Amino acid sequence: MTDRRMLVVGAHSADFVWRAAGAIAKHTLAGGEARVISLSYGERGESGELWKVPDQTVENVKRHRHDEASKAAAAVGASFDSLDLGDYPLEVDNDAVNELAEIMRDFKPHVVLTHCDKDPFNPDHPVAYTAVAKARLLTAGAVVEAGFRTAPPSEFLVFEPHQPELCGFVPSVFVDITGVFEQKKKAMSAMAAQSYLQQYYAERAEHRGNHARKVTGNKEIRQAEAFMRVVPNVVGAL
Amino acid sequence: MTDRRMLVVGAHSADFVWRAAGAIAKHTLAGGEARVISLSYGERGESGELWKVPDQTVENVKRHRHDEASKAAAAVGASFDSLDLGDYPLEVDNDAVNELAEIMRDFKPHVVLTHCDKDPFNPDHPVAYTAVAKARLLTAGAVVEAGFRTAPPSEFLVFEPHQPELCGFVPSVFVDITGVFEQKKKAMSAMAAQSYLQQYYAERAEHRGNHARKVTGNKEIRQAEAFMRVVPNVVGAL
Amino acid sequence: MTDRRMLVVGAHSADFVWRAAGAIAKHTLAGGEARVISLSYGERGESGELWKVPDQTVENVKRHRHDEASKAAAAVGASFDSLDLGDYPLEVDNDAVNELAEIMRDFKPHVVLTHCDKDPFNPDHPVAYTAVAKARLLTAGAVVEAGFRTAPPSEFLVFEPHQPELCGFVPSVFVDITGVFEQKKKAMSAMAAQSYLQQYYAERAEHRGNHARKVTGNKEIRQAEAFMRVVPNVVGAL
Amino acid sequence: MTDRRMLVVGAHSADFVWRAAGAIAKHTLAGGEARVISLSYGERGESGELWKVPDQTVENVKRHRHDEASKAAAAVGASFDSLDLGDYPLEVDNDAVNELAEIMRDFKPHVVLTHCDKDPFNPDHPVAYTAVAKARLLTAGAVVEAGFRTAPPSEFLVFEPHQPELCGFVPSVFVDITGVFEQKKKAMSAMAAQSYLQQYYAERAEHRGNHARKVTGNKEIRQAEAFMRVVPNVVGAL
Amino acid sequence: MTDRRMLVVGAHSADFVWRAAGAIAKHTLAGGEARVISLSYGERGESGELWKVPDQTVENVKRHRHDEASKAAAAVGASFDSLDLGDYPLEVDNDAVNELAEIMRDFKPHVVLTHCDKDPFNPDHPVAYTAVAKARLLTAGAVVEAGFRTAPPSEFLVFEPHQPELCGFVPSVFVDITGVFEQKKKAMSAMAAQSYLQQYYAERAEHRGNHARKVTGNKEIRQAEAFMRVVPNVVGAL
């Protein structure tokens, strides 16, 4: 696992926390490197609490969201950056896709995580998927040698959305996050304004832990996160 | 990988060869144990060549098929047994399901491979799936403690059918069989009467190798086999 | 088209009329031969009107249904037989499947039509599908030579159910029945007790005609029937 | 709502509690009548705790399960009966289907709830679905008058399985159970041996409540249950 | 039902008539308010008859289509407006999405109806779906408080396309339009140039009425319209 690199791309700055903080922590615990990129700060659609503060400004909201996300990323051993493209709606033009592609070419991730491609409850999540999928393909080249700078192909998975069945999300793999659950809770607690989501996703991790126990019979597993693979992975043996 | 146990169940005695011989060889090469069980010998539906021999008998056809399959299994380090339930149509009654379940309780496989649940070209493959899935659940028990002898839950995957798209087969994982491809070819060559299938599945392994290279960028991969997971697996990190 | 043989299998004696009478008529008009087999007479589930007659008997109901279906089949140039297996529920045991398989081996159909494999409004239609699919595979043999009497593989299509979207039915092909629509109406009128279905399916044929015009731009098409292919067909050119 | 009748059929005696107790309570609170039928007691697959008691007998396990389920049903205003068909595996033969059909003809339910048709973690749940679906169709008759005793067609929904995405479960409707959540908790507490499931499904109800709030914007909703309709319902207006 | 508000968005000015006029009439009959918005007049793709008039102008075609649609809307108690964005192809840029979103924020619909998201026969219908879905999400905000003006979430359904199975349309709910069928016919007759569609959709309403009778056993239902829910609804009891 040492030297593996993970890239996590969220539409808004808090997305990675609820959906993948445990998998990030396990990755970095194993000696891997993890980068979180958010395409926007979620400053319009997911920062209502902050806007209740008198004389609030968009710069301040973004700064606040940046600090929270940086703290959460640090709690699981990852770096955090935002492309600050705006939200509700998030728009990712060709330049931004190219910026993502350049990040991929430089970072050469072994695994890429993002939102799934459908979400009837969020206008920005599918936009993020489309941008990440496109950037990833632009860096990977075709089956023949490409005439531009590429990165090795990466494993590509989507993390669990808020209402999975309605987003076409079917788990392909559970990551056992039992050993890093305290880190995930710490990352979640950095999102001070959304305490009810902290409870929701802590319970959700317990439920996925139940599912992972059921699948394996391994009673040591207490918490897990679910992911869906977009492309198959390759293994040496089953 | 050492000490892992793999159970491979085919409807007919030759099924495992074309579809999973490489994965079996990689499993045993890694120190694992592999058992192949065929529910029938395919003595009616897949032994036409043998029936061209004058004065052929069903006992002789079965013996021939048993020898071929045993030789093929040995080539990839596995044992071979048949429940000899008859084919075209294969029928698996409750007793046979219980026999399968008992095998699972005794062998305690970590991974189970069989046919997929739909095949518009074969009447017996879906019957095999249904029987294996049922036997596996009967040994696993429910989420609460069961009142009977159980085995730990196993990973459960289906191997590639002959016309995958029409069987609803979508690969979730490729097994790199480059290092054991000669063994797979040897196993296939034990099926003397079906030489054209030997070529077909050798080429298919090359094609899946191409797909696995495309997914990973790893040019060392030359041959692969494709499998679809029925239930998610659990990993420690991505 | 001359010398082509079509086998149409319905769960109940009237099914073929509403769903495939036009395609049968086009087939026989082109010089082909058509046989209709019904697995039951629908004497329990679809003969309520007849049961209102005082002192009605099941033998009489079946005879009545046999006569109606024979007349309807004749109107489109087909023969009619029933296996008389009973309905609501229809049960097709191994002997009955073998009887169907023997019919296929004797008749050697080029095309087989039956119900689709799912119907949340009818308990017998999916049973018919399963039986026909199984019998067809038992006659076709596997990719290698089979050790029993076979028939050449047939095209295999399902006809339109009453509520198509809820049965997973998606049309793959429309048959233009404009030239034989009067024959279909005559066949339908043989089903005297179900006059409202005569109107329903006459209108439905007009609607499918509208769809077929839309697909081709051919304004000569007035009525059509829709079918879904279970397995691909093979053509010499597109 | 007064005078509406709800029939809930579970494979095992405890199934209705976790998955539909809230919807039952809302139904009876509104003046409706509710009957719970379990096809088995889950005496083998879901009673492991009871089997740890020395000298345990199957009769005693069943009696214990009957008492628990009766108490739970009473907590939400429903009656409870079991067909006692055995579990792991549950087998529902024609006689048992007819018994279910007779219950439906007598009770004339407006709404029927059961398991969904696929569950890679349980061998009995899909068997229950198939039996209920068949019994329901045998009582409903076809689109034409049937020659046997029928009941009016019922709304038909499946309740949420333990790992919904892997069972093909997609919610079509949420039932707001906020006002009866204490009753559901009381029903769950009757299942003394499965305290961890009590917590799991209490949290799950909160999560579905979150989803139902999100769908409606109605902040009064605290807990909900999810159901998937097998057939459309009919309304007077949207 | 009183005080409920319904928003119906069509790609072209006549779409709502064929697909939802009955549901609109039932809504307004029950005391609700209904607004129809068409994104274009269908002046290019669906006004061929008008273009046969010598010296026809696009302004005149649009005026004609506006008058027809207004008359049809009035027949079912609704208002009509068009955003006049052009058709074949319809393009909905961000400004137009925002205009739709503003309409939603002002009107605060309880239920939104539009086209489904796929249509292999029409280039504009999926564009309309995408625009409506996006506008709706931009007004609803995320699960946390949004930093902008929102409207309460609405029920979201798509109406029946012309060839439903090929558009992925599966009915979730039938609206009984028996009591307002004359109004729907009047609305359809306002579309003078498309008399054959008047017959087609009158028959289609009868067919959906047949389906709704089959689902409920309620013989009073004569005509119905079918809709598919994009997100679940919430009910107090089943």
Add this chain to the structure above:
Amino acid sequence: MTDRRMLVVGAHSADFVWRAAGAIAKHTLAGGEARVISLSYGERGESGELWKVPDQTVENVKRHRHDEASKAAAAVGASFDSLDLGDYPLEVDNDAVNELAEIMRDFKPHVVLTHCDKDPFNPDHPVAYTAVAKARLLTAGAVVEAGFRTAPPSEFLVFEPHQPELCGFVPSVFVDITGVFEQKKKAMSAMAAQSYLQQYYAERAEHRGNHARKVTGNKEIRQAEAFMRVVPNVVGAL
């Protein structure tokens, strides 16, 4: 078949060769006319070998690719043109869609072939699908007479992608290319830099030939190509 016209649109100049050269050859052999249009030359993503030449220029790469594709098209009796829109990423704006639509209005194809709508391994293939589907609908008009120049509707099929199961590709029809396989090989050999793909797709044609034999029982078939219909076709008889 005489006088039928086929339009094949690829994202890159070599796409048609691997996926449809046989079907094109059969079409022209039968007296039909075939045009190949590539939206780009694949000069960035699929020309890596050419870029290894010192002092290579994009003009030269395109010229080289144009010559190769022209030679390949000639080998199967088709013409070749490119819209030269650029690749990795391919972008098809409204003007380019209109150019495609004009080509369709002029050429009036009876059958249109292109990529399928999903490909997790290629950023440009789905873009090509979307553009072709849109252009086709813009030329076809709606169910009513359109106010602009149209062409008759065409059969619409997608050809086989490199990893079919992961692209949602399910064959609806196999074209027997046995008689023109040498032509396809000649067309493939024009793609000098991609010799391993020549072998891959020659073997793939043999495999599809095996599938087509299995479907028909016709042992004369040696090679085939697979296509998926986007809309049903219409036939005179089955």
